[in-house]
Amino acid sequence: MGFAGKDLILLSELGTDDIDSILDRGQYWSEEHNFRISNTAKVTDNPQVCNLFFESSTRTRFSFELAAKKLGYHILNFEPSTSSTQKGETMYDTLKTLEAMGVNVAIIRTKEENILHEVAPKLELGIINAGAGANEHPTQALLDLLTIRQNFDTVQGLKIAIIGDVRYSRVANSNIVAHTKYGNEILIAGPEFLLPEKNSELMTDNIRVTSVDEAIAEADVVMMLRVQRERHPRKSDFDWDSKGGKNDYFQKYGLTLERFAKMKEKSIIMHPAPFNRGIEIADEIVEDEKSMIFRQVRNGVAVRMAILERALERI
Numbered sequence: 001m002g003f004a005g006k007d008l009i010l011l012s013e014l015g016t017d018d019i020d021s022i023l024d025r026g027q028y029w030s031e032e033h034n035f036r037i038s039n040t041a042k043v044t045d046n047p048q049v050c051n052l053f054f055e056s057s058t059r060t061r062f063s064f065e066l067a068a069k070k071l072g073y074h075i076l077n078f079e080p081s082t083s084s085t086q087k088g089e090t091m092y093d094t095l096k097t098l099e100a101m102g103v104n105v106a107i108i109r110t111k112e113e114n115i116l117h118e119v120a121p122k123l124e125l126g127i128i129n130a131g132a133g134a135n136e137h138p139t140q141a142l143l144d145l146l147t148i149r150q151n152f153d154t155v156q157g158l159k160i161a162i163i164g165d166v167r168y169s170r171v172a173n174s175n176i177v178a179h180t181k182y183g184n185e186i187l188i189a190g191p192e193f194l195l196p197e198k199n200s201e202l203m204t205d206n207i208r209v210t211s212v213d214e215a216i217a218e219a220d221v222v223m224m225l226r227v228q229r230e231r232h233p234r235k236s237d238f239d240w241d242s243k244g245g246k247n248d249y250f251q252k253y254g255l256t257l258e259r260f261a262k263m264k265e266k267s268i269i270m271h272p273a274p275f276n277r278g279i280e281i282a283d284e285i286v287e288d289e290k291s292m293i294f295r296q297v298r299n300g301v302a303v304r305m306a307i308l309e310r311a312l313e314r315i
């Protein structure tokens with residue numbers, strides 16, 4: 001098997017063959033034996049990778065760190081607050097500096113949506129998008145696909161519900177791109193101001209806007225999203241602390257126990273996390289056997305091992 005690609009910036013830039021190769025390799029790393037022994041991986045020339053997170057993260061940052069360590073790579077953690085970006089050094093100059101020190105791959109989370117495409121062609125080191133503004137989060141969509149494939153033995157012929165803050169979610173964008181590539185039907189539901197605009201290029205023919213109740217009852221995969229309040233241009237009318245009031249987001253758009261009871265027998269629940277219990281999803285459902293939330297986190301390490309290998313063309 002061979003697969004390679006210096007950069008991973010947008011899922012839309014990958015073909016399904018490339019995605020399938022990453023999933024195959026991610027599946028290999030996710031299998032219990034390999035997941036456990038992979039920290040003894042032998043490498044001959046010790047690649048160096050660097051995490052640069054300009055926005056907060058728990059899952060993506062630490063799963064890339066664990067993935068690198070399991071592969072036997074050196075991992076550096078760049079801290080924006082104590083770096084020379086505080087003195088005005090640009091993203092490009094920062095990366096060029098790391099490249100000069102021998103860093104082979106930079107894993108970047110940033111608010112800026114276009115910067116990765118601007119700098120990647122000018123650099124030898126590989127760039128991996130670990131979440132860029134409200135644009136894309138391709139490695140999240142890849143670990144989501146692996147989780148779906150492990151449940152259904154396929155990523156095709158499925159009905160995918162994406163519920164909540166679709167408009168400001170980079171996870172939703174990457175998943176819509178992915179499921180469109182595989183020809184899946186996508187149901188989206190949520191408050192109108194949190195759905196993509198009707199003329200958005202994301203709104204292809206395979207996407208249907210439905211009620212939350214319909215989406216949850218019909219879907220094979222029920223993907224709930226975090227409400228990205230920090231990205232909303234204005235304060236909404238929702239009363240986030242009211243439980244059962246007329247502007248209660250959870251009762252209107254959340255995965256309540258009543259909606260959960262109407263899910264299909266074999267359907268699964270996903271959430272990229274961090275999740276808000278009692279806002280997007282009922283507390284009791286988070287760790288139910290239908291919920292893949294912590295399986296997604298675990299698969300994040302395996303898929304990111306495959307993504308680092310791809311960036312380093314090591315297979």
Ligand code: CP
Nearest residue numbers: 057058059060272273
């Ligand atoms: N899902 C996700 O990207 O989580 P973090 O923000 O914790 O990395």
